[in-house]
Structure formats: structure tokens, C-alpha cells
Amino acid sequence: MVQNRNKFIELFIGNIANVIVHEILELAIGKELIANKYRKELMASFEIAKRYREKINPTNRLLRDKDAGYIKNKIINEVRAELNIRISKGYKNIDLNLIEKLIDKALKNTNIA
Amino acid sequence: MEIIGKVSTGSKMDQIYIPKNRNGFAIGNYVIIKPLEESKSREKENFVEKLYFYGVKKLEPVKLDIIGEIMRIIDNTFGNYENVFITGSFLEEGFHFNDIDILIVTENKINQKVLEWDIKRKTGVKIHILFLSNKELLIGLKTDPLYQIMLSKCISKKRFVYNIKPKINYKILDLHLLKSKILIDNFDVLNGDEKYYLTRNIIAIYLYLGNNKINKELVDNKIRAVFDMKDIKELKQNLIDKRDFLKKYKSIYDKTFSKILGGIKSGSKQK
Numbered sequence: 001m002v003q004n005r006n007k008f009i010e011l012f013i014g015n016i017a018n019v020i021v022h023e024i025l026e027l028a029i030g031k032e033l034i035a036n037k038y039r040k041e042l043m044a045s046f047e048i049a050k051r052y053r054e055k056i057n058p059t060n061r062l063l064r065d066k067d068a069g070y071i072k073n074k075i076i077n078e079v080r081a082e083l084n085i086r087i088s089k090g091y092k093n094i095d096l097n098l099i100e101k102l103i104d105k106a107l108k109n110t111n112i113a
Numbered sequence: 114m115e116i117i118g119k120v121s122t123g124s125k126m127d128q129i130y131i132p133k134n135r136n137g138f139a140i141g142n143y144v145i146i147k148p149l150e151e152s153k154s155r156e157k158e159n160f161v162e163k164l165y166f167y168g169v170k171k172l173e174p175v176k177l178d179i180i181g182e183i184m185r186i187i188d189n190t191f192g193n194y195e196n197v198f199i200t201g202s203f204l205e206e207g208f209h210f211n212d213i214d215i216l217i218v219t220e221n222k223i224n225q226k227v228l229e230w231d232i233k234r235k236t237g238v239k240i241h242i243l244f245l246s247n248k249e250l251l252i253g254l255k256t257d258p259l260y261q262i263m264l265s266k267c268i269s270k271k272r273f274v275y276n277i278k279p280k281i282n283y284k285i286l287d288l289h290l291l292k293s294k295i296l297i298d299n300f301d302v303l304n305g306d307e308k309y310y311l312t313r314n315i316i317a318i319y320l321y322l323g324n325n326k327i328n329k330e331l332v333d334n335k336i337r338a339v340f341d342m343k344d345i346k347e348l349k350q351n352l353i354d355k356r357d358f359l360k361k362y363k364s365i366y367d368k369t370f371s372k373i374l375g376g377i378k379s380g381s382k383q384k
Contacts (some may be wrong), residue, residue: 011298011299014298014299015295015298015299018291018294018295021291022288022291022292025284025287025288025291026288028284029284029285029288045292045295048295048299048302048303051302052302085374086287086374086377089374089375089377089378090377090378090380091284091377
């Protein structure tokens with residue numbers, strides 16, 4: 001059971017990291033993304049992350065500080081790594097300062113921290 | 114004399130109430146009752162006759178009937194549009210569809226939920242409506258391969274010709290490709306349709322980078338070739354071998370991602 005919990009936590013982290021990378025890239029692209037409505041309708045990582053959250057105990061209250069801290073740090077590292085790949089290729093306007101703020105919001109919305 | 118009445122529920126039998134003060138319909142007379150909606154059926158047929166079909170080779174008559182009814186409802190409740198498209202899985206052969214995708218091109222705002230509810234109430238089918246302005250549609254067709262796929266197989270209310278020169282924007286494609294990344298880690302929780310959409314997204318971007326002009330058939334053929342499938346239904350019905358599929362999926366994802374990064378790199382150098 002503990003193994004399952006850890007697996008779900010890792011899957012949750014991967015999906016939230018994907019959401020945050022997506023949000024930051026969307027902001028970096030800005031006005032060019034005018035025709036994104038049709039895409040927005042497609043299934044999002046956030047929905048899948050919520051499915052995993054429902055399987056991570058405790059489901060109805062915040063996680064322990066230790067678990068929440070681990071999740072937050074791991075998401076920060078994953079997001080930073082993904083964005084750095086792009087920055088190294090010359091991608092402009094990526095605001096790394098947004099990472100922590102957006103993660104905090106996502107963790108709050110999923111009842112993690 | 115004609116009277117319009119509403120059928121109401123009774124305890125043992127249902128009834129239609131008519132006013133006591135009337136000319137005709139005397140007590141004891143026999144009358145014919147027929148639905149008022151029937152007069153609309155000819156109107157519905159007219160709508161079907163005037164539709165434009167793109168990439169749709171065959172469609173079941175009952176679906177045509179539903180489309181005619183949808184067009185009639187949209188026309189009667191919301192005539193102020195530039196075009197209406199029916200697209201998505203509803204146009205595939207058979208009845209394996211979740212809902213009907215309707216794209217309304219308009220500059221005006223309308224309550225989407227109300228229109229969806231109204232169409233669902235009258236046709237009995239779940240509806241999904243997307244409103245786009247003409248500008249949004251044109252930019253979508255220019256920069257996003259999924260828009261091209263969407264309109265490569267559709268039925269429209271008005272004639273639709275688009276000769277738009279695609280403009281590759283690597284940053285936008287990067288964002289679109291990111292959506293498909295979730296399949297790699299979440300294979301077990303996704304159903305067949307979800308896997309198909311995510312795979313179609315990658316393949317569409319991959320082909321778009323090489324060819325620019327794509328359509329649904331081209332993308333489905335490529336999926337079959339890359340993943341060695343006889344029929345696309347194998348993917349839609351979740352009948353694929355996880356290990357083999359993911360190996361090929363990761364490979365095509367990495368290839369596409371590196372093409373995009375290459376494009377971003379050369380784009381930034383040019384600036």
C-alpha cells in the first residue's frame with residue numbers, strides 16, 4: 001500500500017509539473033496564442049493529477065508537511081529542468097520566478113499544502 | 114379551425130386541454146391529433162440539402178437527420194453567425210461517439226450552456242459547442258495542425274474555402290506537444306479514446322513539421338504505420354501492447370521535440 005502511495009505521489013508530481021511548465025510557456029508565448037480555445041478543450045494534466053490526488057491518503061485534508069515539502073521540491077526541480085532545456089536553446093521570455101508561485105497555487109487547489 | 118394544444122400528463126390517460134369558448138370542435142366530434150413539430154420536418158430536410166460536406170464519404174441517414182435538426186435549431190435561435198461546422202467522432206462510421214462537436218464561427222457572444230441544453234433536449238444527443246471568431250479560426254488553421262484535422266472532415270452550413278499558408282510557430286507547437294507527454298507516464302489510467310487523441314496530436318505535429326498540410330486520413334494512416342496497427346480501432350479500444358506502444362511513442366515524441374527545439378534555436382539565432 002505504501003508502495004502504491006509513493007507511486008501515486010510520483011505520478012501526481014509529474015502531472016502537476018507538466019501543468020506548471022505549460023502555464024509558464026503559455027505566458028512566454030503571450031499574444032501569439034490567440035487560437036488556443038480548441039486546444040483548451042482537450043484533456044489537461046491537471047485533471048489527471050486530481051485523479052491521483054484522490055488516491056493519496058489523506059484524501060480529505062492536507063498532507064503532512066514532510067510529504068508536501070517533498071512534493072513541492074520535486075515539482076520545482078522537474079519544472080526548472082524542463083524550462084532550462086528550452087532556455088538553453090534560446091527560448092526567450094520564460095519567467096522562472098513564476099515557478100514557486102504557480103506550484104503553491106496548484107498544491108493549494110489539490111489540497112496538498 | 115385549428116387549435117394548438119399541449120399534451121399534459123393525466124393520472125390514467127394523458128390529455129390535451131382546449132378552451133371552452135371555441136368555434137367548432139363540438140363535444141362528441143372526432144378529431145385528428147398530430148404533432149406540430151411534423152411541419153418542421155420539411156424545414157429540416159431543406160437544411161440537410163443545403164449542407165456542405167468535406168472529407169465525409171458516407172454518413173448514416175439518422176445522423177443526417179440529427180444534423181439537419183441541429184442546424185435548424187441554431188438558425189432559429191441564433192442566426193447571427195458566419196458559419197457552423199459539425200465535426201469530430203460523430204462523423205465517423207458507426208455510433209461510437211461521445212457527443213457531437215459543433216463549431217460556430219461568430220463575432221457575437223451567446224450563452225453556450227443554454228444552446229447546448231436546448232439542442233440536447235430536442236435531439237437527445239450530448240452536444241459540445243465551441244465558439245470562435247473568424248480571426249481565431251484563421252490563426253488556428255495557420256498555426257495549429259489540430260485545426261486542420263478538425264476541418265479536414267466536417268459538414269458546414271456555408272461553403273468554406275481556406276487557402277491559408279501555414280506558418281510554423283515552434284513555440285506554439287512546443288506547447289501543443291507538451292500535452293501529449295502525459296501519455297508516457299499515465300498510460301494505465303487513460304482510456305483508448307484519450308490515448309488516440311494524444312497520439313494523434315504528436316503525429317499531427319510531426320507531419321505538420323515536414324509537410325505543413327495535413328488531414329485526418331493522413332494522420333490516421335501514419336499512426337497505423339508507426340505503431341504497426343491494422344486498424345486505428347486497436348488504439349481507440351485500448352487493445353495495444355503497452356511496452357511496444359510506449360517504446361515507439363517515446364521515440365516519435367523525442368524526434369518531434371528535438372525538431373521543435375531545433376526550430377526554436379534557429380529562430381532565436383535569426384533574431
